[in-house]
Amino acid sequence: MSVFLQVAVLWMIRQAWLSMPLIAAVAGMAIAMAPANLARGLVQAPDLVLICVFFWAIYGPSFLPPWAVFLLGLIQDFATGGPIGFWALIYLTAYGFTLSQRVFFSGRSGPGVWIGFAMVASVTAVVAWVLGSTSYARWMMPWAIMSQAAVTILFYPLVARLLSYLRGTLTTAREAP
């Protein structure tokens, strides 16, 4: 009996640990929203969720499946007070775009993937601008979106390094499914 209990507890811990990519993304979102206000409102906070979405789309989509990306987007929508479904759609688009280009990223070194992320972040910014202009029914000023994309691209290597450590605890495979 105690063996079964042990197995059950271990299984639960394993499952909880497997959801770490999602938890880490939510934690990143919460940290970016903490009111430290280091940039004095002049530049945007980095979009850490986008980095997570890109990273897991390349290095293991099974650790952050589409439903988790959708959930992350919904949480972002609720947390920012914007229209519900807005960020969910943007993150799913970024996830899908990265997945479709995955073959170009696999096996590349750090700077190569960084350039890839810059490309995905730029495409996401354009999608966000179009969707924002449609959704808010007025032309958005592209400056804010561009500045957030730039800050996010700058933050990519640091966050990707942290996520690589997390991935190391989840799988040892070079190419996770």
Added chain:
Amino acid sequence: MAWDRRRRRASETGPWGFVAHNLSLVSFVVIALGVLVVARAQGDVFEEAREVFNDAGAPIMETLAVPAAEVKRWSDGVGSLFTLYAENQRLREENERLLAAQSELAYLQRKVLRYEELLKAPAEADVTSVAARIIADATGPFAHTVLVNAGRAQGVTKGQAVVDERGLLGRIIASGERSARVLLLTDLNSRIPVMIEGDNLKAILVGDSSLRPVLEYLPPGSRLTVGARVVTTPDGGVFPPGVAVGRVAAGSNEPRVQLFTGEGRADFVRVLHYTAPVDVDKVAPEADPANGKAGAVSSNPVSGPPPQAAAPTPHAPHAAPRQPT
């Protein structure tokens, strides 16, 4: 074999192959699009869910706000190290100016009190406030909102004005039990009635995601003085009159306002409880003559004679004594 592989690849690549391999992704995209359309068509559908979410997230964000405040204190401290001398000089000059203004203020206060007594002016509507802490700053390229740790339990309700020590920050758009969301003046959905002091013009301050919101619906042919103070008006019975908002900014094609709360952000804010004594919309048409007289004794910060553009209605709340209902 090789031929088979080529044929399989041909069927698996391309957009349709991608869709076939990522059906769950495509279905979630469709769901997200549906949710977005519903949310835009009927904004109130998710209101309750938002309040529940805010209340659930508030304790986590409140915990995170403590180290964030410490980080902010450190970064402010490091930043001010480099400008210590200049800051000291500026504060000395400001102190001298304020000391001079203080005696004048006391004199003017006595004078206003005496006039009010002479004219038997009714008391103003009370504006009380609740102090709250900003626990989450969700300022992104689209939404500009913050979360504060006061909700219905503290008497915070939708529509109330939120100020910090410098001026107006925004208004409450969703109020949970222990937390509330503040729509900042810079948000795309923010529209508040304001008055430009000195020029005595009324306008709507419209947020457009930039640090300087735009003044719209100005009377045709109106001329603005750069640097003129912009304050709230009680039109619509939402904001108390005379709350400082900003100054008319220079150097842009459209009239913009440099907000007093523009850069940086306070840790603590005040949520103002203001009850318009009368329903302005209902009373305005027939109460114009009476209000015109009462307007002269109101404590609206704009002391000059009201021009044609500025209807006397904003003075109505002061003129009518508060009746218990």
